[in-house]
Amino acid sequence: MSTSQTAAFVRKDMLPPKDPPTSQAGLVKWLRENLFASWLNTVLTLASLFVIYLLVTHFYPWFRHSVWNANSIAECRTAIAATWGEGATGACWAMLRERWHQFIFGFYPPELYWRPIAVFLGLLLAVAPVLFTQLPRQMLLFSLTYPLLAIWLLWGGSAWPVIMIAAGFGIGYLALRILGDISAILAVVVAIVAPVLFWLFAVGPLDEVLTKVIPLAIEPVASDRFGGFLLAITIGAGGIALSLPLGIILALGRQSNMFLIKSFSVMFIEFIRGVPLITLLFVASLLLNYFLPPGTNFDIILRVMILVTMFAAAYIAEVIRGGLAALPRGQYEAADALGLDYWKAQRLIILPQALKISIPGIVSTFIGMFKDTTLVTFVGLFDPLKGIPDFIRADFNWKGIYWEPFVFVGAIFFILNFSMSRYAMYLERKLKRDHR
């Protein structure tokens, strides 16, 4: 055999790769894998398509037949019948056009709408540095002063009581700074006692004098003018801000080695968690008058907010307890070994980790609480879900309008809560430190 004999055929150039078969590429492949992988999957797909078809055929015409310009539901119906034929149903958004301000602000005086709007924008500004750590830390100063500013803007009246409350906190802080070097325990005691004494005894006379000298006041707005989302967000945001610190303290109390502290915390948490929020709201509206000194009668929104805060705090305490329990024992021991005292260990080592683990739970508690603010309708407040729509339906023009308020209010709740849960997921990802 001579080596000159060439092989029958040797390809010199590469063939271009062939396209995969049509059943293995592109849309067809995706469809086969994701929708029609097996006969069961096919059945499920068809069933889903049927459900979607039902949803669309029921709701789309209703949205499509929307009427935006009308003065009553009867006008809406006539307009829909005129355009789309007899028997057609459609959304009557004209109601929103006329009444949107009640959904948002309740019965807040229209000429003062700038105040809740300013408070809401302020809320965004105050919350931003807390939510996003990239922002300058100086903004936190505004976040600290914001609650008092918001209270003053929303309820109006003289600014002095609010300034006095702030001054009380200032006194406490000063006491902590000045006495802190001398004796830590003395400083803490004075920092708690001095502001309380100041609020109890000095505020009344001081307020009187100052109001006479410089009457720093804006028009007051009574609590019964609050309603709609203004009310829901006020109670929700107030409750959230107050319940987190209270919840942390309760959780630490429940994990404490001290028997009495632990029992009190357990009793409080289990009692609150064992009863429905409605009963607590009834306590706020009916029983709080019994529990307080005779003649005391303070604002219903404040009363509701106190009870809602207690309610949320108990749930948050349980969530944080889960986070505390999930920390390895070694973390506590390491903190002790470093010679940190209880509060330093909690602040520097335990809580940052425990809170990180509990973030999803904390946010879902907040979402739950924000949803639960709608229950205030049962103690006579005008929540956006039932109070305001019932009020609107009481008007003869809008009698029998059911679905539009549900859709509108539901959509706003959905947007707010959904974004809260997405933020929680973002935070969870950001704070994740392990590399598994």
Added chain:
Amino acid sequence: MTSASDAPEQGFRLSQLIYDTRYRSLTIQVVTFILVMAGAAWLVDNTIQNLNQLGKDFNFGFLSNRAGYDIGQQLIPYTNDNTHARALLVGLLNTLWVSILGCAAATVLGIFVGVLRLSHNWLVARLMTFYVEMFRNIPVLLWILVCLALLTEITPSPNAYKINPETGESAVSMLLFDSIALTNRYTAIPAIEFSNSLGAIDTAFAPISLNFLLIAVVLIVSIWANRRLQAHAHKVQDDTGVRPVTWWKSLLILFGPLLVVLVALGFHLVSPTLKGFNFTGGVNVSNAFVALWLGLTLYTAAFIAEIVRAGIMAISKGQTEASFALGLRPNRTMKLVILPQALRVIIPPLISQYLNLTKNSSLAIAVGYMDLRGTLGGITLNQTGRELEAILLMMLIYLAISLTISGLMNIYNKSVKLKER
């Protein structure tokens, strides 16, 4: 030479109460105790003063007075001549009834949705995500109100089911082989009847139907017998390595006696029929109940779906692969490997969902279903003017329900918990 010296002996100094960690906790506890007790005393004192001022006293005697109001939905016999205590009991049973039915339905729906959300089917998974997000992010009150509005606004009046003599057809037709009729006032469903009824025992509390008692006893005995059968099969398997075939014996033991009893009692369903203006023959369930139950079920099911999904996802893929490697078939893998582990993750949050549903059932106030809040915390409170007693009692009852549920479920949780050694 140095000898180890003892710690300097010193007497107890007062400052040790604050600076010595051995005594500090005692100080803190005593201070807390005094503060809490002082707070409690202050509240009680205020309450006594306020009650005196109003000329009221604190006693629960009103519970034995005549109630004087009617309750639409009742599980035990009740008339307006009964006492407030009886009304309370009716309300409590209504609360429990809607809670139990709600928990059961929410669990079934939740598991279904949770599993489907993990499906490889793109469309189904998206649809279920949509459902879960919709229901989780919108207040349950809205869903209850929507259900009520759907039932009262969309459904026809009972009259619409009347058969037109000319055409021989009615304007709307009943569902499920003419057995369920949705109307704007109630939902008519079939009633269970026994042609050879054994009657009932009349107790002061409520008449107990002997038929249902018999069925319950038979069921319990069947389940017990089935467990004996399974235990025997296990033993045989352990001894010989071959598991006897039990499935048909199980089926026979579980359903045979039940069928015999049902046939003997003449068990049958009576469909509701339109007589005059209303449906009779079946059971007319008020729309308030249906709306509350449906709203609570749909809402809670979304949460349970997430719990189930998280539970299944928490079991690592290695477990499935390991069990396949051992030669277990997929259904055995699910039953013996995945589920026992997933249940451990699922049960604790599931308990709190059951508790939430029970507490949310107090939203009955929105639809007018007479639950505990509607009777004791509603009409009784308003009629007797005893807010303090009524609300405290109501809170205690809810607390007792919650603690019972969590206690029972914790026992179950212990039985499935990982036994660490």
